[in-house]
Amino acid sequence: MMQRARRAGALGPRLERLTGTDGAACLPKYAGWGRAIAREPAFAPALARAKALADGHRLAIAALLRRHGELCGCELQAALGVSHATVSHHMSVLGKAGLVSARRQGKWMYYALRPGAFLEIP
Amino acid sequence: MMQRARRAGALGPRLERLTGTDGAACLPKYAGWGRAIAREPAFAPALARAKALADGHRLAIAALLRRHGELCGCELQAALGVSHATVSHHMSVLGKAGLVSARRQGKWMYYALRPGAFLEIP
DNA sequence: CATATATGTAGACATGCATCGACATAACGG
DNA sequence: CCGTTATGTCGATGCATGTCTACATATATG
Numbered sequence: 001m002m003q004r005a006r007r008a009g010a011l012g013p014r015l016e017r018l019t020g021t022d023g024a025a026c027l028p029k030y031a032g033w034g035r036a037i038a039r040e041p042a043f044a045p046a047l048a049r050a051k052a053l054a055d056g057h058r059l060a061i062a063a064l065l066r067r068h069g070e071l072c073g074c075e076l077q078a079a080l081g082v083s084h085a086t087v088s089h090h091m092s093v094l095g096k097a098g099l100v101s102a103r104r105q106g107k108w109m110y111y112a113l114r115p116g117a118f119l120e121i122p
Numbered sequence: 123m124m125q126r127a128r129r130a131g132a133l134g135p136r137l138e139r140l141t142g143t144d145g146a147a148c149l150p151k152y153a154g155w156g157r158a159i160a161r162e163p164a165f166a167p168a169l170a171r172a173k174a175l176a177d178g179h180r181l182a183i184a185a186l187l188r189r190h191g192e193l194c195g196c197e198l199q200a201a202l203g204v205s206h207a208t209v210s211h212h213m214s215v216l217g218k219a220g221l222v223s224a225r226r227q228g229k230w231m232y233y234a235l236r237p238g239a240f241l242e243i244p
Numbered sequence: 245c246a247t248a249t250a251t252g253t254a255g256a257c258a259t260g261c262a263t264c265g266a267c268a269t270a271a272c273g274g
Numbered sequence: 275c276c277g278t279t280a281t282g283t284c285g286a287t288g289c290a291t292g293t294c295t296a297c298a299t300a301t302a303t304g
Contacts, residue, residue, distance in 0.1 A: 001161045030200035047181050054176030059169050062243045063159045078152035086293055088252055107250045107301050119241035121153045209261055210282055229271050230279045
């Protein structure tokens with residue numbers, strides 16, 4: 001209904017002008033679009049995954065886990081060359097984003113990529 | 123060869139211990155893993171895409187373009203409720219990351235999602 | 245129990261970056 | 275031409291966050 005006019009050629013402002021609707025009047029509609037997107041249930045998880053992968057070290061961790069399977073914290077620390085505190089912080093971020101799983105075995109924490117560890121536009 | 127021992131069960135440090143190789147000696151190997159990942163040709167573009175999508179407004183822009191097809195800057199500005207300078211900055215980031223295409227039509231810049239606008243672990 | 249190793253947590257510090265106002269540029273319309 | 279609209283660019287600013295050291299906890303080993 002409201003979509004009809006806009007989708008007909010994807011010529012937003014031009015079409016608004018042609019149909020006599022001034023620009024200001026259509027702003028609430030566009031604001032509604034933005035709010036609807038942000039409230040989408042898939043939006044927040046997708047944003048969390050994007051934020052988690054948006055760091056060079058965390059993306060490298062994910063790539064390492066994809067190649068070598070399960071790895072423990074000390075191995076990741078050696079691979080990245082950072083402090084263990086940094087590794088622990090990064091694994092917490094990746095875990096809360098649902099990208100990696102963690103299991104304890106003795107002194108070591110073994111991390112692995114969860115199935116579906118990728119990002120699509122919500 | 124070197125991989126063999128590690129991949130056999132994915133029990134890194136434990137196996138190193140059992141085979142008599144002390145932990146310190148294996149550090150260069152792990153560092154090599156990290157360097158190899160970061161030098162992968164697909165790594166830098168993937169990181170750029172992740173960084174581009176790691177902002178709430180930019181992820182919302184991508185989602186809006188996915189739903190409504192081509193949109194112009196002023197429509198995105200209305201949808202997000204931010205200044206036009208912010209929209210311009212975000213579109214620049216998304217464009218440099220290869221996620222969005224831009225074409226000029228009269229006064230308006232029309233943006234659209236590029237095919238393959240998603241993120242996989244490199 | 246004492247020690248060493250592996251990891252988690254807290255706080256401090258520095259860098260990155262999202263945002264905006266102000267100005268510049270481009271394109272259409274009078 | 276001159277004004278309006280849409281967008282790009284620049285500099286400043288405030289907040290988010292990646293990193294570290296220091297300390298705490300957990301587990302295995304002597």
